[in-house]
Amino acid sequence: MTALRVLPLGGLGEIGKNMMVVELDGRIVLVDVGLRFPTAGELGIDLVLPDFSYLRDRVDDLEAIVVTHGHEDHLGALPWVLRELGEDKVPVVYGGRLTMAMARSKLDEHKLTETPLEQLDPGEHVPLGPFDLELVHMTHSIPDSVAVALHTELGTVLVTGDYKFDQTPVDGRPADVSRLAALGGDEVVLLCGDSTNADRTGFSPSESGVGPHLEEAFARCDGRIVVTCFASNIHRVQQVVDAAAQVGRKVALVGRSMRKNVNIGRSLGHIEIPQGMLLQTREIDDFPDHRLVVISTGSQGEPLSALRRMAHHDHPAVKLHEGDTVIFSATPVPGNERAVNETIDRLYHIGCDVVTTRDAPIHASGHGYTEELKLMLNLVRPRYLLPVHGDYKRIRLHADLADAVGMDPDAIFEGENGLPLEIDERGARFGDRTRSGVVFVDGVDLGDPADAALRDRRMLSADGIFIVVATISEQDGRQVVPAEVMFRGVPFLDEVDGVVDDIRGAVDRSLAKAADEDVREIDLLQQYLHDDIATFVYERLRRRPMVLPVVVEV
Numbered sequence: 001m002t003a004l005r006v007l008p009l010g011g012l013g014e015i016g017k018n019m020m021v022v023e024l025d026g027r028i029v030l031v032d033v034g035l036r037f038p039t040a041g042e043l044g045i046d047l048v049l050p051d052f053s054y055l056r057d058r059v060d061d062l063e064a065i066v067v068t069h070g071h072e073d074h075l076g077a078l079p080w081v082l083r084e085l086g087e088d089k090v091p092v093v094y095g096g097r098l099t100m101a102m103a104r105s106k107l108d109e110h111k112l113t114e115t116p117l118e119q120l121d122p123g124e125h126v127p128l129g130p131f132d133l134e135l136v137h138m139t140h141s142i143p144d145s146v147a148v149a150l151h152t153e154l155g156t157v158l159v160t161g162d163y164k165f166d167q168t169p170v171d172g173r174p175a176d177v178s179r180l181a182a183l184g185g186d187e188v189v190l191l192c193g194d195s196t197n198a199d200r201t202g203f204s205p206s207e208s209g210v211g212p213h214l215e216e217a218f219a220r221c222d223g224r225i226v227v228t229c230f231a232s233n234i235h236r237v238q239q240v241v242d243a244a245a246q247v248g249r250k251v252a253l254v255g256r257s258m259r260k261n262v263n264i265g266r267s268l269g270h271i272e273i274p275q276g277m278l279l280q281t282r283e284i285d286d287f288p289d290h291r292l293v294v295i296s297t298g299s300q301g302e303p304l305s306a307l308r309r310m311a312h313h314d315h316p317a318v319k320l321h322e323g324d325t326v327i328f329s330a331t332p333v334p335g336n337e338r339a340v341n342e343t344i345d346r347l348y349h350i351g352c353d354v355v356t357t358r359d360a361p362i363h364a365s366g367h368g369y370t371e372e373l374k375l376m377l378n379l380v381r382p383r384y385l386l387p388v389h390g391d392y393k394r395i396r397l398h399a400d401l402a403d404a405v406g407m408d409p410d411a412i413f414e415g416e417n418g419l420p421l422e423i424d425e426r427g428a429r430f431g432d433r434t435r436s437g438v439v440f441v442d443g444v445d446l447g448d449p450a451d452a453a454l455r456d457r458r459m460l461s462a463d464g465i466f467i468v469v470a471t472i473s474e475q476d477g478r479q480v481v482p483a484e485v486m487f488r489g490v491p492f493l494d495e496v497d498g499v500v501d502d503i504r505g506a507v508d509r510s511l512a513k514a515a516d517e518d519v520r521e522i523d524l525l526q527q528y529l530h531d532d533i534a535t536f537v538y539e540r541l542r543r544r545p546m547v548l549p550v551v552v553e554v
């Protein structure tokens with residue numbers, strides 16, 4: 001009997017790192033490859049990925065990876081997934097136009113160039129083994145967002161991706177409601193629906209409502225204006241540019257990701273900046289304050305972002321002063337409130353005015369509210385529902401909404417990461433739990449050297465340092481004397497017995513493995529040691545001290 005198996009590896013019981021395995025007849029389509037950023041407790045960690053070890057043994061069964069949109073919590077893990085599974089093993093990655101352009105740029109930075117990235121337009125069909133893939137155009141806070149429809153002999157599996165039903169989107173392309181209704185007219189066997197705003201009642205405000213409020217806010221400013229928003233929110237940037245033009249100001253883009261995303265957006269025609277409107281960074285200082293709008297990264301209070309540096313008087317190009325106004329055209333993602341508040345307070349300290357979403361409706365969420373979630377359910381009328389993209393509370397609230405629109409309670413599955421939902425002709429049920437969890441990324445993709453120095457200092461201050469000196473034979477790469485292990489400032493080390501001896505053991509194993517694999521290059525060996533010891537120490541101590549391996553050849 002043919003059975004569908006849908007296994008979430010991330011995105012349930014949390015907001016972030018979305019990843020969903022859809023399986024039929026032993027073949028797999030992976031929908032979304034997201035990451036999340038570390039919480040305050042995960043010091044010294046750069047990124048958090050879903051544990052996708054499930055796919056490691058199954059890579060030969062993988063038909064394709066499909067990405068719903070270009071946000072980090074859906075696309076961000078792609079470089080690591082390709083590197084781990086093997087670039088040549090992943091046959092193809094599909095997604096919308098901007099999504100694939102962003103993926104290309106990301107993979108280029110990681111020097112991953114082999115896996116084909118295929119832009120797929122909504123409405124096109126691609127056969128993928130037992131699946132027929134189709135993307136459905138949706139609206140969200142980034143252009144080219146899609147829902148993923150996987151048509152199978154058991155019906156269609158619809159993964160909504162992040163969405164809202166914006167009736168007046170900035171680019172004039174609302175979600176393809178008629179296609180969703182048509183899918184519902186056939187058979188949607190399973191809906192995996194975004195639950196992010198299941199706790200907000202009513203309809204989300206339209207993105208195009210933000211522009212006039214920005215313009216109003218601009219009109220009240222005499223000094224310089226800095227607007228901060230998500231760099232990927234191309235339509236928001238467009239509205240800031242338009243509002244600036246209305247009040248006779250020019251714009252400058254500050255922050256690496258802001259410049260990068262706007263460049264990609266411009267090249268694809270998603271954003272238009274009139275000739276002569278855009279100032280270079282070096283022109284900012286000499287330009288009259290009342291004629292300038294700076295569009296900046298840092299809406300989340302990120303430590304090294306342009307706005308945070310401005311707030312600390314540490315930005316090379318933009319020095320803020322009394323009379324300037326900073327407008328937050330974004331709300332803090334849960335977990336970032338403290339950093340945002342600190343940034344805001346710093347800005348007041350240097351004499352700026354600050355405008356946030358509490359003062360004016362200058363932000364619109366990219367996720368639909370309760371009425372939109374209900375509309376989705378009524379349009380596609382799924383046989384089964386698996387709420388995704390939400391913590392347990394929002395998953396429950398989404399389930400309640402399904403109940404309210406008349407879905408059979410037995411057809412609503414409140415799932416969690418690692419728990420597969422299995423569907424066949426007889427019905428649907430949760431299967432056996434599969435390994436899931438998190439994988440930490442620690443410094444694989446460093447920014448400029450200043451970032452690296454800051455990260456090092458943070459790690460040292462929080463978790464101390466291990467220095468490991470290994471002496472190996474020049475002939476065969478094997479260890480000649482036991483490794484020396486030194487440490488400074490590692491908290492609670494004395495409370496764990498025998499850690500230092502165990503680290504020596506880990507060094508032995510790591511070097512033996514490297515010798516077996518004929519790894520002899522000192523740099524590579526040090527990298528091997530670093531990774532193995534860092535992993536080992538984390539597993540034992542749940543801490544991330546800096547690990548400094550030194551390999552000496554004799």
Ligand SMILES: [Zn+2]
Pocket residue numbers: 069071140162366
């Ligand atoms: Zn998103």
Ligand SMILES: [Zn+2]
Pocket residue numbers: 018071073074162389
């Ligand atoms: Zn998302």
